[in-house]
Amino acid sequence: MSRDRKKNKSAIVMVAIIIALITIVGATSNQREKLHVIEKWVGNITTPIQKSTTTGVNYVSDTINPVVHFLRVKRENETLKAEVEDLRDQIIKARLERDELEELRSLSYALNYVPEEENYRHVAANIISKNPGNWFDTFVIDVGEKDGIVLDAVVVSSNGLVGRVFEVGGNWCKVISIIDKNSSVSFQIMRNKSYKGLLSGSVNNDLTGYLFDPLAEVIVGDKLLTSGLGIFPQGVLIGEIVEVSRTPDQLLKSIKVEPSVNFKRLNKVLVYIPSE
Amino acid sequence: MGTLLVWVIILLNFILQGTLFYRFSIFGVFPNTAIVIIVCFSLFSNKNKGASYGFVIGILQDILYGQALGIYALIYMIIGYCIGLINRKVFKDNLIISFFITTVATIFYIIMNIASLYVLGLEVSYSDFINISSIIQILYNSIISIFAYLYVIKMKKKGILKF
Numbered sequence: 001m002s003r004d005r006k007k008n009k010s011a012i013v014m015v016a017i018i019i020a021l022i023t024i025v026g027a028t029s030n031q032r033e034k035l036h037v038i039e040k041w042v043g044n045i046t047t048p049i050q051k052s053t054t055t056g057v058n059y060v061s062d063t064i065n066p067v068v069h070f071l072r073v074k075r076e077n078e079t080l081k082a083e084v085e086d087l088r089d090q091i092i093k094a095r096l097e098r099d100e101l102e103e104l105r106s107l108s109y110a111l112n113y114v115p116e117e118e119n120y121r122h123v124a125a126n127i128i129s130k131n132p133g134n135w136f137d138t139f140v141i142d143v144g145e146k147d148g149i150v151l152d153a154v155v156v157s158s159n160g161l162v163g164r165v166f167e168v169g170g171n172w173c174k175v176i177s178i179i180d181k182n183s184s185v186s187f188q189i190m191r192n193k194s195y196k197g198l199l200s201g202s203v204n205n206d207l208t209g210y211l212f213d214p215l216a217e218v219i220v221g222d223k224l225l226t227s228g229l230g231i232f233p234q235g236v237l238i239g240e241i242v243e244v245s246r247t248p249d250q251l252l253k254s255i256k257v258e259p260s261v262n263f264k265r266l267n268k269v270l271v272y273i274p275s276e
Numbered sequence: 277m278g279t280l281l282v283w284v285i286i287l288l289n290f291i292l293q294g295t296l297f298y299r300f301s302i303f304g305v306f307p308n309t310a311i312v313i314i315v316c317f318s319l320f321s322n323k324n325k326g327a328s329y330g331f332v333i334g335i336l337q338d339i340l341y342g343q344a345l346g347i348y349a350l351i352y353m354i355i356g357y358c359i360g361l362i363n364r365k366v367f368k369d370n371l372i373i374s375f376f377i378t379t380v381a382t383i384f385y386i387i388m389n390i391a392s393l394y395v396l397g398l399e400v401s402y403s404d405f406i407n408i409s410s411i412i413q414i415l416y417n418s419i420i421s422i423f424a425y426l427y428v429i430k431m432k433k434k435g436i437l438k439f
Contacts, residue, residue: 028346132294140340181398
């Protein structure tokens, strides 16, 4: 009899905990403004440990990788050399254009027209750990409140757009990457900035989306930039189109995009914080 | 010492899972060692302890990586509880048992993940969960669980681990 009572008691406790958890899930499934203090502190304690582990792992793999992938490293070297040449030419061109821009800008101030310029502060960060579940693509970086990170700060890497910050702790914060199913980016085609559309991630970690204009002419190989509608600032490189097709209802043109950032080998990122 | 070591292993797994284990990905699938640990540990303890292992692992994952707090805590706690329930009814020296249970646990995990995507308001289709990635996840977790199970049995016999 008492054993039955004990069994029932633990079943009741389980059900109560399950109901409590479901309530918490429901309450937090929309994006929250601030993390609870307890959560922040769990992160404050565990993230430094993870950071040292990641640093160690990165060091070992950086040492081992070139030895194992010798031929691939050699090929990458050749491609990089060619790219450097190309970039050097581009810098020279950009310098000339910048001088012209400076002149025009001082002219506009003189004419009393002040354009809307969003000033961003940027902070460099390392990726400490990555979501180990296979269904969401979020990761933790080693800057947080004390470095001035705020909600919706934009995260980029040297190759392009990475994601945005969706929760902030003391010395850490969580970033959701653009290839996560939950995230969406509005884009414009680099070749013709009037062609805009919407991209979102998927469970298979590729980017799919559609264009607003069904008559837009886009081809495989077109590069995509952020369009400035929404959270992300304008002009950040997202990736390249690899496939163009029509949505199942034949109304819109749908595209599949390969992101310009290699998410599997991402270590360092830059966070852009709007300073207002 | 025995019970403390259990919690140390759980913490260590949590730290390593996010930093080291994701580098061992096969076809883009990471091993979910959290499920493996919950299965192996809960098979030897009762349902309450199994539930508590699951809850702690899940809540840590939620705080650090999740979007809606409590999803992983829920999933892992239910897995731990159910496995602890069948603790007495299972012949424990058989390795196939751990393979089979991890398979079932991973399938449950996948289904609950799809359900949580649905709750977050996203559209899901059948191809999201019946695809190569799910099958690889199940196999990867189950194969790892065989080795982990062997190890846990050895440690338990020597008395190093107590549940």
